[in-house]
Amino acid sequence: MPHRTMLIATAEGPSHPQPGPTGRGGRTAACCRVPGTPMVMDRRHFIRTGLLVSASVATLAACASTPGEETMTEDPTPPEPSTAAAPEGRVLLAYFSRAGENYYRGGRIDLDVGNTQVVADIIAAAIDVDVYRIEAADPYPQSYDLTVQRNVREEQDDARPGIADPLPDVAGRHTILLGCPVWNVQAPMIMRTFVEGLDLTGKTLHPFVTYAVSGMGRVRSDYVDLLPDTTVTQGLAVQGEDAGQSGGDVTAWLRRLGLFTS
Numbered sequence: 001m002p003h004r005t006m007l008i009a010t011a012e013g014p015s016h017p018q019p020g021p022t023g024r025g026g027r028t029a030a031c032c033r034v035p036g037t038p039m040v041m042d043r044r045h046f047i048r049t050g051l052l053v054s055a056s057v058a059t060l061a062a063c064a065s066t067p068g069e070e071t072m073t074e075d076p077t078p079p080e081p082s083t084a085a086a087p088e089g090r091v092l093l094a095y096f097s098r099a100g101e102n103y104y105r106g107g108r109i110d111l112d113v114g115n116t117q118v119v120a121d122i123i124a125a126a127i128d129v130d131v132y133r134i135e136a137a138d139p140y141p142q143s144y145d146l147t148v149q150r151n152v153r154e155e156q157d158d159a160r161p162g163i164a165d166p167l168p169d170v171a172g173r174h175t176i177l178l179g180c181p182v183w184n185v186q187a188p189m190i191m192r193t194f195v196e197g198l199d200l201t202g203k204t205l206h207p208f209v210t211y212a213v214s215g216m217g218r219v220r221s222d223y224v225d226l227l228p229d230t231t232v233t234q235g236l237a238v239q240g241e242d243a244g245q246s247g248g249d250v251t252a253w254l255r256r257l258g259l260f261t262s
C-alpha cells in the first residue's frame with residue numbers, strides 16, 4: 001500500500017526514495033520532440049491501447065537523451081533565472097501520485113510508491129517545503145486499465161474528482177511546486193479540482209510531472225489556460241521509470257528556480 005503523506009507537513013530531514021522493485025533505469029528525462037512532428041503523441045491512440053507499447057517504441061526511438069534537457073514544454077518560456085530572490089512565505093509542495101499497477105518500459109509494474117511521489121520525496125529532502133498530498137476522495141483503482149478507463153470518463157465528463165482532505169492554505173505563500181503524473185497527455189482531472197479550488201492569483205506555480213513517453217504533454221499549457229493570473233514556469237518532466245535516479249535533474253531544476261542554494 002502506498003504510504004499516506006501528511007496534510008501539510010514540514011519536511012524535516014532527508015527521506016530517501018527507493019528504486020522500484022525491478023529497479024529504475026539511469027536515463028534522465030529528455031525532450032522527445034521529433035522535428036516536424038507534434039510534441040505529444042496522439043491522445044486517441046493512447047486511450048485505445050490503454051497502454052503505450054507501440055507509441056513508446058515510435059516515440060522513444062525518436063528521443064534524444066540530451067544531458068541537462070530534463071524540461072520540456074509545448075509553450076516555451078524563457079529559462080528561469082539561475083538566481084532568484086528567496087520566495088515570500090513558505091514554499092508549498094503539492095502533488096498527486098497513484099501507486100499500484102502502472103506502465104513500465106513496455107510492460108507493467110506494481111509500484112508501492114508512485115513515480116511522482118518519488119520525485120516529490122526527492123524535492124522534500126532537498127529543500128524546506130510544506131508538503132500536501134492530493135488524494136482522491138474516491139481512490140483510483142489499483143488496476144492500470146481500470147484507471148485508464150476512469151480517467152477517460154472523467155475527461156469526457158469534464159469532471160472535478162473530489163479531494164479527500166481540506167485544501168491547503170495558500171494565503172501568504174508565493175511559490176507552489178505542483179506535481180502529477182501525465183494521464184492521457186494532460187494532468188489528471190483531479191489537478192483541476194485542486195488548482196480551481198485555490199486562489200492562486202499572483203502566485204508562481206512550478207509544475208513537475210512524471211510520464212512514460214509524452215513528456216510534459218499539455219500539463220503546463222493547461223495550467224496556463226486555467227490560471228491566467230498565475231505565473232506558470234516551464235516545469236520539470238521526469239520519465240517515471242527514472243524517477244529514483246532523478247535527484248541530479250531535480251536539484252538542478254530547484255537551483256535554477258533559486259530554491260536550492262547549497
Ligand SMILES: Cc1cc2nc3c(=O)[nH]c(=O)nc-3n(C[C@H](O)[C@H](O)[C@H](O)COP(=O)(O)O)c2cc1C
Pocket residue numbers: 046096097098099102103111113114115116117144147148149151180181182183184185186210211212213214215239240241
Ligand atoms: C490513466 C493513466 C494514463 C496515462 N497516460 C499517459 C500519457 O498520456 N503519457 C505518458 O507519457 N504516460 C502516461 N501514463 C503513465 C504515467 O504518466 C507514468 O507512469 C507516471 O510516472 C505515473 O506516475 P505516478 O506513479 O506518480 O502515478 C499514464 C498512466 C495512467 C495510469
